[in-house]
Amino acid sequence: LLTQLDLNGRRDHLARHKIARLTSRTITNEKVLFSKLDSQPPTVPVLDLQEYAVGTVCAAVPLTAGSAVGCLALSLPLEHAHRLRSAADMLNRRAAPVVLSLAI
Known part of the structure; x- marks a missing residue:
């Protein structure tokens, strides 16, 4: 979600929604977080490797409808981390048509 917003957003x-340290890998520094977010395009899934929960990997897939932004999240156990990128890419390819069909 944050990759799709401008600095003020x-x-x-x-x-x-205050930043909370959930694991030792959670980024809690706003400047570091924004720098990481700025390093990738807003249309690409963001991967999280044990930043939200120990033993869990996650992906956030961006969704945009006009000026509204959102995301779909995907979590996997750490032992399935090797599947995260391909699962996020698949969700990214298939999410927009599903969301559009639900909006109609």
Whole structure:
């Protein structure tokens, strides 16, 4: 979600949803987080390797409908981390048509 927002949108979101250290890998520094987010296109899934929960890998797949932004999340046990990229890519390819069909 944050990759799709501009700087003011990110700051507004974080003002309403405080960053909490969930694991030792959680990025809690706003400047570091924004730098990481800026290093990739807003249309590409963001991968999380034990940042949300120890023993879990996650992906956030961006969704955009007009000016509204959102994401779909996917979590896998750490032992399936090798499947995360391909699962996120598949979800990214198939998410938009499904969301559009639900909106109609």
